[in-house]
Amino acid sequence: MSDSKLKCGVAGVGYLGQHHARLYREMEGVELAGIFETNEERAREIGGIYQCPVFSSLPELAKECDAVSVVVPTDKHFEVSIPLLEAGCHLLIEKPICANVEEASRILIAAREANALVQVGHVEHFNPVMSYLEEVVNRPQYITAERLAPYQPRGTEVGVVLDLMIHDIGVVMQLVNSDPIDVRSVGVAALSKTEDIANARIEFANGCVANLNVSRVSSKKVREIRVFQSTGYLSLDFMNQTGHHVAIGASGLDKSEVPIEKGEPLRLELESFAESVMNRKDPKVGGELGRTALDLAIQITNQIRERTA
Numbered sequence: 001m002s003d004s005k006l007k008c009g010v011a012g013v014g015y016l017g018q019h020h021a022r023l024y025r026e027m028e029g030v031e032l033a034g035i036f037e038t039n040e041e042r043a044r045e046i047g048g049i050y051q052c053p054v055f056s057s058l059p060e061l062a063k064e065c066d067a068v069s070v071v072v073p074t075d076k077h078f079e080v081s082i083p084l085l086e087a088g089c090h091l092l093i094e095k096p097i098c099a100n101v102e103e104a105s106r107i108l109i110a111a112r113e114a115n116a117l118v119q120v121g122h123v124e125h126f127n128p129v130m131s132y133l134e135e136v137v138n139r140p141q142y143i144t145a146e147r148l149a150p151y152q153p154r155g156t157e158v159g160v161v162l163d164l165m166i167h168d169i170g171v172v173m174q175l176v177n178s179d180p181i182d183v184r185s186v187g188v189a190a191l192s193k194t195e196d197i198a199n200a201r202i203e204f205a206n207g208c209v210a211n212l213n214v215s216r217v218s219s220k221k222v223r224e225i226r227v228f229q230s231t232g233y234l235s236l237d238f239m240n241q242t243g244h245h246v247a248i249g250a251s252g253l254d255k256s257e258v259p260i261e262k263g264e265p266l267r268l269e270l271e272s273f274a275e276s277v278m279n280r281k282d283p284k285v286g287g288e289l290g291r292t293a294l295d296l297a298i299q300i301t302n303q304i305r306e307r308t309a
Contacts, residue, residue, distance in 0.1 A: 006274055007033035009065035009089075011058065011080050013046040015154055016094065017071035023270045024069075025050045030274055036061040062087035067277050069121075069270075070094060073157045078103040085110040085118075090277045092270070094121040096166050096297060097290035099158065104291040111287060119273045119283035120290030122170040124223075126268040128260045129236045129243065130171060133227065136245070137175050142228040143210040145172065148218035151191050155216070159194035160187070161301045162294075165214040169300075170285070170293040171225065178206035180296060187304035190217045195308075200300045234258070 008024045010017050013035050024032040034053035037043035047054035055061040058080065061068065067090040072080050077098045081091055085107070097120045098104040111118045124130055145168040155163045173180075182203040187195035197215040204210070223238035236243030236258065243258040276283040 005029055005031040006278055007031050007064060007066045008274065009033045009035060009055075009061045009068045011036045011061060011068055011070050011084070012072035012076075013037045013042060014071070017069070018046055018049075019266055020069040020071055020092075020270065021046055021050050021052070023267050025052070027267075027271060027274065029278070033064045033066075034061055058083050059087060062089050065089055067091070067273070071121075074162060075099045075157050078107065081107050082110055085114045085116050088114055088116060090117040092119045092121060092273045093287075093290070095123070095170070095290065096120075096158075096162050096294045097287060098294065099162070101291060101295050101298060104287070104294055108287045108291065117276055117280075117283055118287035118290075119276065120285050120287060120293075121269065122167060122285045122290065122293065123265045123269050124167045124171050124238055125174065125285050126272060127238050127265040128241055128263050128268075129225075129238050130174075132243075132258055132260055133171075133175060133225075133234065133236065136234065137227055137229065139206075140175055140208050140227050140229050143172055143175065143208065143225065145210070145212045145225045146222050147212075147214045147224075148220060148222040149216050150219065150221065151196070151217045153192075156192040156194070159301055159304070160196050160198050160214050160216050161185075161200075161297050161304070164216060165198060165200065165212055165300070166293055166297045167223075168212045168214070168225070169296050170289065172202070172210045172212070173289070173293060173296070175227065176204050176206065176208045176210065178204040178208065181205050183296070183299055183303065185300040185303040186307060187301075189308070195301070195304050198300070198304060202296070 010020045032052045070093045185200040187198035190196040202210045227234045232247040241262045247254045
């Protein structure tokens, strides 16, 4: 990249997309080059708030951008991403990368052909909690994760596994660094047409077992993970960016609070994306990891639906 600012755009400025626009507007070395949104009233509103151009088509957006955040519903990721890649834009595609593995693979092929970077928006990988886990977890033996949220219609174009559990799938796969060899899943539809509550038990080739619980019909919000290894265990809260570490020492158990320097994960994610584009380096959460996490999420989803068919 030249010394000029990186021109970034946002396709889709709903609940989450507006924050992408806000952060690009605030980031040093980045210019919010414009937005694309099919809801014209919403497009005018966000364009006015962040004082940026509003484009009426994806090709017009692509023409003015070096990089674009794709923040449309999951089932629209493929049809929005392909023309942007063909126009040469680097992409940050919100998680999950697509609604199915075939579309994800075609996006990765299009990215290679365009020599464009694709980062997938697994935002928890940029949470300071994850940074701490990556430092201290070396051989996890058992992991539990719980992710609960109150019901809201946004995101229900996919089941809760692709909506919420995929965050923890990505985190666990990064920490365990081994192939899953056995998956057992259950789920229940409550308020939407697809599963709203789910549990998955995943066994990995290296012996680690992960147990993931998610619900989008909870009365409270929870985003917690516990990691057990031979040296002790960690209990961490992704939402509040707090937690403790219980170490096994000569004198027994030694509990200490985890020293986490708090930060806004989405800001850290977008800064990392911009840095990857400007320096032409592989993103922390690339398209391949996004596709692998999606593959496991779909396997879990299919198991749930086979049980309830």
